[in-house]
Amino acid sequence: MHRDRRSDPDAPISRGQPCELCGQDGFQIVARRDRRGRPLESAICRTCGLLSHLRIPSDDELTDYYAREYRHDYHGEITPSAHRVVRAWNVGQRLFKLLHPFLRPDDEVFEVGAGIGCTVKAFALAGYRASGIEPSEGFQRFSREELRVRVRRCSLGDVPPSPTCDFALLVHVIEHFNHPLRSLSQIRRLMRPGGRLYVECPNVAAPHAAPGKLFHFAHVYNFTPETLLATARRAGFELVESLSRPRDLNLSMVFTMGEAREVRFEPGACERPLAAVRRYGMLSYHLRPTYFFGRLRRAASTYGDYVLAGWRMRGIVRRCQRHVAPHEDDSCRMRRAA
């Protein structure tokens, strides 16, 4: 913002806020509009390739945004609709199947940004001690009252930094943090020795969003496999296994606790993510066969979900209320069910 770019539009600019990942202050603007055409400058760090808003919002700005605009931006509900509950339930079932090979029998599971609570419930139903935090009042209330699951209404910064969990979940949450490195470090302080962390977030290096549709105020950061891995390493996590391939729509990685360490970036580390966000012109994106069939498949499945959602949600809630494990009550801790 402080350099004359008339001679070289790609010359790095300073934004007065160092990069969260590498600490450098040289950026290149990659977009000036969000997915709805509203002004939003997105930038890539020329040293490490981390993509973010050019100006990182403060804690107060984010709190204000989530209080005023987030639901409107996402067509969200205060109380979750039946369709949302069914979708979240399916996500919880998928995550349990995916992750239970990485769990030990006595692990305490903790989800940051638990949403409606379906994922926490999936682990609780399988006999694990499982809990979570969720800042949205309506969703948190649904999880407590309907699903009978231990989800507290608070933000990560409100959780006392004592080690109480063995397996932490961060599912489509890290991209919303204004300081992901700080947040991962906070999560690490909540973990007992040997703790593991699962992170899932959109993969900006995959062709899953049309050009011009990539950026959104709520997603302060956009990760590639490389930048997610580097951020986790700097926060003191080591990769156990990547469950996603480099071109998958979502990144999906299991980490274990290690030592926080500096990460070195090769010259040109920003070129691959830069090429990824510029890969498709609008026309070539929509002409891809996978785009067309993907849309068709999603439309069919979404229609089916809506038709059956009310009936399915009632079944889910009945099942959750029948299986209230003793340790889901805040006042007691019980052994894992056989």
Ligand SMILES: [Zn+2]
């Ligand atoms: Zn950087």
